Amino acid sequence: MWKIKPPITYPLEAKYRPYLESLVPTDPISLFNLKRGSPEEEFPNLKYNYTCMASILTLKLYARQFNRATQSGVIFDDIIRPGLEEPGEFNGPMTVGCAAGDAQSYILFCDFFDRVIEAYHNHKMSKLQESDFNYDNLKGGDDFDQDYALSCExxxxxxxxxxxxxxxCSRGERRELLTLAKKAFDQLAETLPGKLYSVAEISQHPEDKGVTVIPSPFQLRTGVARDWPDSRAVWFSKDRTLVVWININDHLKLVTTRDDANIAKAFQCICVNLQKLEALYKKMRHPFIWKPQLGWVVSSPADVGTGLRARVRVKLPELSRHKRLKDILRRLRLCMDNTDCSGVYNVSNAQTIGLDEVGFMQLVVDGVQLLIRMEKRLQNEENIDDLVPLQK
Known part of the structure; x- marks a missing residue:
């Protein structure tokens, strides 16, 4: 018996309801027969997990994502698998600990992804992302002190x-992505000639190509390196100013390196050729993925926004030992990683979302200039407190 009045049924509604309901897309999760328990039973052990994912994820949040799946079949456990496979270390660098299986993941699991992006990048998701490939807007980057700035990427x-x-992605998708890349590079050859090599070819003679492409244990565990080296390739421009990695970590990765640390020229090369490739992929009706709040969408939340990383190899033996170094880098929004050479470090942007491409490049250029000034002061046994910047 109804505790409230029963809903009113209209004859036409009753007649057309089956047809209308048939138009509603089927929830993919309802098509699966997953042998799993309740969210409480399936919730992962995060006790010794030091990823950004683990700091965000709660049972309540996990339960909200539990019965969702994208149209291609990505479930939430697929999303958090990278962080479970590689939980990080207590004093180690913070990693995001998750990866999207497709572009729809960022929408369907936005409750989780937005929190991760905000925490990892210190960025409010209410802001819209902008893009700027006008390399002429960059100030400096071609005038580093060559005694300190050694190279850049x-x-x-x-x-x-x-x-x-x-x-x-499936083998078929990966192969189709490679086919699209071949078509794009064939058309790009008119303005930037180059050659595409499969990873299998490179593995036979790595010394000829100057690169070694070997999947990491992490890539193997998370499925990124499935069917290796099937449909993985690297394209080299004839003048070696540009290298494009295909199906390695993401669909495409463009890389420019220079031995003279002229990062302005390196940025120009990326901007010009990225826009050319973007136009070619649009022409083939497979544009690069862009979302207003996320910017350029890629598999890892650590790279959304611009997908841009600018690195300068800098000699900083004195500054690397300074007690305020971590605070300085945090204020400059930069990170500093060791290299195989003592006293030499890779300085790069810590975030990829919140500013446009020129904005992040400017952070790196200004930051490296300041770090070099500090290094010179310390070598002369002078104080650097007046050079420490405010939070950028």
């Missing part, structure tokens, strides 16, 4: 629309 990641990301 600029890279950009892109994901192609209508394809799953590496942790989830």
């Amino acid at each position: 600029v890279s950009a990641l892109r994901a192609v629309d209508d394809f799953c990301f590496p942790t989830h």
Whole structure:
């Protein structure tokens, strides 16, 4: 018996309801027969997990994502698998600990991804992301002190629309992505000639190509390196100014390196050729994925926004030992990693979302200039407190 009045049934509604309901897309999760328990029974052990994912995830949040799946079949456990496979170390660098299986993951699991992005990048998701490839807007970057700035690298990641990301894509998708890349580079040859090599070819003679492409244990555990080296390739421009990695970590990764640390020229090379490739992929009806709040969408939340990483190899033996170094880097929004050479470090942007491409490049250029000034002061046994910047 109804405790409240029964709903009113209209004859036409009753007649057409089956037809209308048939138009509603089927929830993918309802098509699965997953042998799993309740959210409480399936919740992962995060006790010794030091990833950003673990700091965000609660049972309540896990339960909200539990019965969801994207149209290509990505479930929430697929999303958090990278952080469970590689939980990090207590004093080690913070990693995001998750990866999207497709572009829809960022929408369907936005409750989780938005929190991760905000925590990892210190960025409010209410802000819209902008993009700026006008390299002429960059100030400096071609005038580093060559005694300290030794070399540089600029890279950009892109994901192609209508394809799953590496942790989830099929062999057929991966092969189609390679076919699209071949078509794009054939057309690019008119302005930038180059040659495409399969990873299998490179593995036979790595010394000829100057690169070694070997999947890491992490890539193997998370499925990024499934079927290796099937449909993995690297494209080299004839003048070696540009290298493009295909199906390695993301669909595409463009990389420019220079021995003279002229990061302005490296950025120009990335901007010009990235826009050319973008136009070619649009022409083939598979544009690069862009979302207003996320910017350029790629598989890892650590790289969304611009997908841009700018690195300068800098000699900083004195500054690397300074007690305020961590605070200085935090204020400059930079990170500093060891290299195989004592006293030499890679300085790069810590975030990829919140500013446009020129904005992040400017952070790196200004930051490296300041770090070099500090290093010179310390070598002369002078104080650097007046050079410590405010939070950028």
